[in-house]
Amino acid sequence: MSTPDAVFGPFRFNRVRRVLIKGEVPVQLGARALAILSALIETPGQLVTKRELFEKAWPGLTVDEANLKVQISGLRKALGDEGNFIRAEASLGYRFIGDIAFGHRSNEASERRRFRAPQNLTTPIGRDEVTSNICDLLNKNRLVTILGTGGIGKTTVALAVARKLAESYADGICFVDLGRIVHQDQVIAAIKGALDLHDGEEASIEQILLGIHRRQLLLILDCCEHVIENVAQLAERVLAETTNIQILVTSRESLRVAGEVVWRLEPLEIPPLSLQGAASDIDGYSSVQLFMRTVRQTIGDFLITDESAISVAEICRRLDGIPLALELAASVVNILGIAEIRRGLDQRFALLDLDRRAVIPRHRSMGATIDWSYNQLSPRLQAVIRRLACFAGPFTLDAASSVAPGEGMNAQSVPNAIVELVNKSLLSLNHQADPHEYRLLETTKAYASQAQGPFGEGQLARENHARYFLSLLEQQNWDDYEPVLGRAKMQGCLEEIRAALDWAFEFNGALAVRLTLAAERLWLELTSLSQSIHYLGLAMREVNADPDADAALRARVLVSYVSSQSHILISGVDEGSLVEQAWRAAQAAQDEFLQLRALYAFIDYLNFARRPLQYELDEFSVLAAKSDDPAIQQLPLLISGYYDVEHSDIVSSVNKLETFVANCVYFPRKYYLYFGNSLTLYSEVTVSLMRYWLGYCEQARTALAVLVESAEYRANSSTLCFVLAHGALLCELRSGDVDIASDYLQKLEQIAAFYKPWNVLVVCYRAILTKEEYKKQIVSVSDLRAAEQSLGKELKTEPFLKKQGGLFPILLFELAETRLILRDFEGVLETLQEAMTYCTNDQDARIIGEHERILAQTLVARNEPGDLEAAGVHFRRSIEVARFRSLYLYEFEATLGLAELELATGRPIVAGELVTQLLDRLEDRDQLPGMARAQDILHHASLAGTRELRDTPGQAGA
Structure with a gap:
């Protein structure tokens, strides 16, 4: 037997559904207020304690009493005059004192059908907030349209809204699927049928209005885009001629009628492109969750691994987070696998044109879904x-x-x-x-x-596309370009340029070459190194294949191509021959700026290859002197300074580079890029590193920290990579500050995403960081062994590292020190021998000084007959060459090694004198790595001296 309603005044309370109705209209009350009303009505006239009300409205929760007062106040307000039926009993609770009749409705309203919308087959993913927002809109508006592209999940969200609001309408929710009809004139008949208005007459809007005017319901009109005009007319009439009907529309196009509120449904959340992490990094994104739930319908125990996470994230991004597309792709994972689906995305309609059974035709495939829209x-x-x-x-x-x-x-x-x-x-x-x-x-x-x-339409569009971006690049005022603000805007051009060039190199070579040259500055600004060299290579092949190509054009392409090699490694290219060809081509074209660029690249190559370059430097100086631009005139000083660095003339290098920076307060941005990126900043980094070697360690580290911030502000990855890899990381690791070094390494790892070879630098520096952490007992010896293997492998197999100039032998010395800690003496000697092949002269302190010091430390550690005497010789050789080049840090470290050897062999006074004489020349140098060692040596020397003094005959009684 069914539970009768409770009737009081003009109100009827359905005790099963907990719906309060006034006349024919439900009263909007929250779940807690309805629970309180239900508790009071069940025992009319009797006291219901506060505790009982708390248990009814807040089961299992502890809440403040003020919450109950708020709910009672709202309930009384909703009941109007009948609110006085709820009487408070001070400190005890409440009772309902009104007259209540219990019984079933016998009028027409109780007999008529209550509509129910169909249920979603699965729980929607990532749509909870959207569903709540649309429910809120329906509380304030009578017509709401869920707008979105095909397959985005409009129907799913509408049904979720229906489920949430199911008890809010006295006559329920009527769902009408208009996607199954073909013609506009079938709309009214479909709605009439859904409303169960079977009166035998021809369907009309008037009949619908007559049938619903006394009802209180939500009318959901699903998939309206192809019958939008008739739906709009109906909606206008319903809003104007009824009071208790609300309409929820799903469509790919809005109705555009008065009173309509549009909710544009967005795709599911997708992992950002920057996210390249583990499985745990992507499983919180709703697109991934839907994809995985669908996969598990056929592979119950399927899990995302760290290896597959990148592929899953890419699939979700490439399918734009569209639920239907994700479900279709996921449905064949059990057959094709994740990796194959990712590879098949470029032919996505071959992959996703799958016929799903038991669904409406437009949702059987993404092809059918888009057909539906395209054909309209x-x-x-x-x-x-x-x-x-x-x-x-x-x-x-x-x-x-x-x-x-x-x-x-x-x-x-x-x-x-x-x-x-x-x-x-x-x-x-x-x-x-x-x-x-x-x-x-x-x-x-x-x-x-x-x-x-039509024939030729696609080709014309692609030519228009290429010419548009050519015009955009040629009109760009790069001298006024602001890298931080402009980067985001220009970033979007990269993929457009790639698409345009892919087409142009196949169908319009001349346009392709012109667009490539116009894009060079963009690639330099955005550090798009791989794209730059690829298309410049194609452009060079294009002009070389054309015997009538203009000499100036040929020269410009070749110079741009070889200039890019200062940033990027090209396997299989004879770099020396190529840069010399570029210089000759620029001379033939009689273009002095091109000659300067080509010569700069040639000199850069010769310097890193440690080959003579005085002739080329003289030629460059002559050309630079002809320029009216003061910045160009300073470039020979810069080149000469870098030449001195590579030959360990550190003091001369610092003087030249500091002069260059002082003379180039303003250095035009175009020179930054065409001559190797931010030249003044690069010079400051090099000066800071040299000053670190000169012993001014804390000053250098502070300056490099500022330069890291400056490079980050410039938003150029090549610049930041140079600051970190050729300056900041080297100094922090040598100083043993693993925390700052770890922070810098993380920055390097982030920018390595822009260019794959930079990952090699990340691997090398991570290994060196592990070595320093081992010294501080942060990691285990097994970690150190793994680091040694990783560093050794990269230095042996990665030619990119050899393009890093003086950095490569530094990395070799770091490998040698790691092997020394592991007591791999044979490995140390082999590594030191390789490092010496990079020595430029017999006073190259950067190479010889480090070689001799580490060799001496190795002999001390090995301690075979004759090793200690030989170690002393090598320490002294290191000290000699370092002092000759004023490399105080190198001299300091070698002197400490020698002093420790003297202590170990019973000569403490000599050890103390060595350190004392070294510290006498400390001047304003501070915080050198090893100062604690120096103080320790002095302490032991002092103790030994005291003992010697005490043990000398005749001294005891003095």
Whole structure:
């Protein structure tokens, strides 16, 4: 027997569903207020204690009494005059004192059907907040449209809303699937049938209005885009001629009627491109969660591994977080596997055009979903969307107006077409961008790329696309370019340039070469090294294949190509021959600026190869002197300073580079990039490193910390990589500050994502950091062995490291010291021998000084007959060459080694004198690594001296 309703005054309370109705309209009350009302009504006239009310409304929770007072106050307000039926008993509780009748409704309302929407087959993922927001909109508005592209999950969200609001409508929720009808004139009949209005008459809006005017329900109209006009007319009439009907619409296009509130449904959250971590880094994203849930329907124990996490993240990104696309891809993981699906994304319709059973036709595949939208477009809009498919990413209205014109469409007509496509959810719009940006979803783009258009349409669009970006780059005022603000804007051009060049090199070589040269500055600004060298190589091949190519053009391409090699490794290229060819080509073209660029690259190569370069430097100086630009005139001083660095003339190098920096307070940005990036900053880094070797360690570390911040502000990855790898990390690791070094290494690791070979530097520095951590007993000896193997492997197999000039022998010495700690004496000697091949002269203190010191330490540790005497010789040789070049730090470390040897062999006084004489020349140097060792040696020497003095005959009684 069913539970009767409780009736009091104008109210009827359904005790089963806990719905309070006044007349025919439900009263909007929260769940806690309804629980309190239910408790009071069940025992009319009797006291219900506060404790009992808390248990009913807040089961299992401890809450403040004020919460109960708030709920009682709201309940009384909702009941109006009948609110006085709830009487408070001081400090005890409440009782309901009104007259209550219990019984079933016998009127028409109790007999008529209560509508229920169908249920989602699975719980929606990542849509809880959206569902709540749409419910809030329906509490304040009568017409809400969920707008979004096909497959994005509009119906799923609408059904989730229906489930959440199921008890809020006296007559329930009526769901109408309009996706199954074909013609506009079938809309009314479909709605009439869903409302169960079977009166035998022909369907009309009037019949629907008559049938629902006394009802209180939510009408969900699903998939309305193809019958939008008739749905809009119905909605207007319902809003105007009823009071208790609300409408929830799902559509790819809004109704555009008065009173409509639009909720634009976004894709599921996808892992950002910057996220390249482990499985735990991506499993919180809703797109990944949906993908994995679908996979587990066929592979119950499937888990994301750290290896597969990158592929899963890429799949979710490439499918734009569209739920239908994710489910389709996930449904074949059990057959194809994650890796194969990722590879198949470029042919996504071969992969995703899968026929799913037991679903409506438009959702059987992504192809069918986009067919549904595409076939609703006019031929004019179909042509526009096909032409826009050549964009690789977001585009502006200006870009679209340059690319989309063609047969039947001029540039002036494009803005209206863009508006229509946005309204139909075929273009996504980024309101935050300035100017606004538009984008085709990847699946829509793939469909449009394959759609058939008139002969030549696609080629014309791609040529327009290439010429638009050529014009954009040629008109860019790079001298006024602000790297921090401009980077985000120009970053989007990279993929567009790539797409344009891929087409142009196949179909329009001349345009491709011109666009490549225009893009060189962009690639330098954004550190897009791999893309730069790839397309410059293609451009060089293009001009070499053309016997009529202009000499100036040929020279510019070749010079740009070899200049890029100062940043990037090209396997299989004879670099020395190539840069010399570039210089000769620039001379033939009689272009002095090109000659300067080519000579700079040539000198850079010769310097790193430790080959004579005086002739080339003289030639460069002559050319630079002819320039009217003071910055160009300073470049020979810069080159000479770097030459001195490579030959260990450190004092001379510091003087020259400091003079260069002082003379170049303003150095035009174009020279930064064309001559090896931020030259003044590079010079300051080099000076700081040299000053560190000269013994001014704390000053150097402070200066390098400032330079790291400056490089980060410049937002150029090459610059930051140089500061970290050729300065800051070296000094912090040598000083033993593992915390700062770890922070710097993390920064290097982040920028290594821009260019794969930089990861080699990350591996090397991580190994050196492990060595320093082992010294502090932070890591185990097994960690140190793994680090030694990793560092040894990279130094042996990675030619990129040999392009790092003086950094490579420094890394070799770090490997030698690691092997010394592990007592791999044979490995140490082998490594030291290799390092000596980079020595430029018999006073090259950077090489000889380190070689002799580490060799001496190895002999001390090995301690075979004759080793200690030989070690003393090598320590003294290291001290001699370091002192000759004023490398106080090198001299300091070698002297400490020698003093410790003297202590160990019973000569403490000599040890003390060595350290004392060294510290007498300390001057304003401070915080050298090893100062604690120096003080320890002095302490032991002092103790030994005291004992010697005490033990000398005749001294005891003195």
